[in-house]
Amino acid sequence: MSRATLTGRAAPELGPGWRCVVVDCPHATTTVHLNAGPVQLTDTDAARVALARHDPAEGCACTRELRAHYGQPTLSERAAAPPRRRRR
Ligand SMILES: [Zn+2]
Numbered sequence: 001m002s003r004a005t006l007t008g009r010a011a012p013e014l015g016p017g018w019r020c021v022v023v024d025c026p027h028a029t030t031t032v033h034l035n036a037g038p039v040q041l042t043d044t045d046a047a048r049v050a051l052a053r054h055d056p057a058e059g060c061a062c063t064r065e066l067r068a069h070y071g072q073p074t075l076s077e078r079a080a081a082p083p084r085r086r087r088r
């Protein structure tokens with residue numbers, strides 16, 4: 001069974017309010033930088049966004065347990081986290 005791990009930290013090097021969240025699984029690592037502006041993101045919010053990003057980007061299902069634990073991101077959380085990579 002493959003499992004993903006999720007780590008989050010404040011990222012003051014990017015500016016106030018930024019967080020860096022890393023989803024790591026045996027297939028790929030997704031790093032997401034988040035800044036919700038005036039709204040303070042919680043670790044749970046950041047985790048949801050990072051998990052939602054990882055699966056379609058990497059095409060694996062290692063985060064299933066984590067997603068079940070954290071739930072899906074809300075619309076406002078999606079808006080708070082613009083994609084790092086553009087799809088063409
Ligand atoms: Zn994965």
Ligand SMILES: [Zn+2]
Binds near residue numbers: 026027028060062
């Ligand atoms: Zn995987």
